[in-house]
């Protein structure tokens with residue numbers, strides 16, 4: 001059988017770009033398909049890339065601000081400052097530049113990129129996947145060994161092959177403003193049911209501007225929208241003064257799919273990144289976990305592509321290697337629910353009072369990592385007696401999840 005490509009990847013976002021680069025570097029022929037005419041537009045992202053993910057692509061040059069600290073606000077206005085200017089916690093990047101550079105790395109490693117293109121049909125056969133692709137307005141047939149969907153939260157590949165839905169689909173709204181009074185390198189998180197039910201709002205320094213956003217679950221919004229809660233934050237909250245001179249220069253809205261699919265891999269088809277529901281339940285971050293998923297699966301897929309064994313049983317077996325990530329997600333969600341989503345504002349205020357104690361702040365600074373809150377959660381359960389009653393559910397999930 002003659003193949004046009006070993007692998008076709010749908011979606012030239014950061015995960016499709018990183019995936020296609022890794023596959024090309026391993027010697028496979030790869031075609032990357034993007035429906036837009038340019039990379040990185042439109043984007044829906046607060047632009048935070050953690051140091052672990054950044055080290056995989058070395059794109060610090062796309063960063064607008066190095067983030068070293070955070071100021072967390074309780075519903076009634078208690079503030080906690082954490083961080084150390086000497087330690088980089090995360091990077092606030094220009095997503096357009098970041099995505100472009102990830103794709104350039106992929107093309108340099110040998111990937112073919114088709115812009116203004118999208119799949120029209122895909123059929124799994126015994127030894128291949130046959131695709132019909134709209135390429136700049138013309139139809140092209142492409143035969144491949146493996147089809148990868150890295151085509152975002154509303155993945156065409158996932159829907160076409162009826163591969164299920166992520167467990168949670170949060171919604172985020174963000175505006176980019178000038179005139180916010182922030183401290184260089186310190187992001188802010190705001191909590192409270194009248195500004196971000198069950199979740200938090202943020203203000204993230206990004207060079208000359210600040211990204212201000214809200215995220216939550218649709219079922220917690222009631223009959224209100226994210227716009228309503230963002231308005232509340234900026235005009236009717238204990239922090240409204242900070243926003244008084246803000247001028248909006250951009251607005252983005254998008255879904256945050258979280259809860260890895262039960263079956264992200266079927267015969268000759270695999271889903272990656274948002275398409276597979278990989279975003280973190282605690283932060284909504286999808287770039288770090290998406291890169292991690294690629295690093296876990298590409299070595300396994302490489303052998304399978306060479307052997308051309310991408311059968312249902314082989315793919316199901318490979319998908320088991322994501323179980324640790326799934327378990328980790330479940331634990332993080334349990335922590336989030338116990339400390340944030342399923343507590344009342346009064347309970348949240350009490351939690352903040354405990355967090356604001358110097359010895360607890362010291363603990364947070366020492367081992368706190370918003371990307372990986374489990375070690376801190378465990379330590380707090382052990383060392384801070386008052387946490388035990390609030391964290392009963394979380395403790396169960398951490399221990400048994």
Ligand SMILES: Cc1cc2nc3c(=O)[nH]c(=O)nc-3n(C[C@H](O)[C@H](O)[C@H](O)COP(=O)(O)OP(=O)(O)OC[C@H]3O[C@@H](n4cnc5c(N)ncnc54)[C@H](O)[C@@H]3O)c2cc1C
Nearest residue numbers: 011013014015035045046047048152172254273274286287
């Ligand atoms: C408000 C908000 C803030 C966020 N903040 C952060 C953050 O700070 N840090 C972080 O890590 N994550 C954040 N996220 C999540 C992050 O944006 C995503 O997890 C990340 O972009 C996922 O990358 P991806 O490559 O899987 O998908 P995407 O970035 O969605 O890329 C998918 C690509 O596929 C293309 N595509 C889609 N369908 C087709 C098709 N049929 N044919 C061809 N091409 C197609 C799209 O055009 C797009 O280029 C945020 C999300 C939201 C909504």
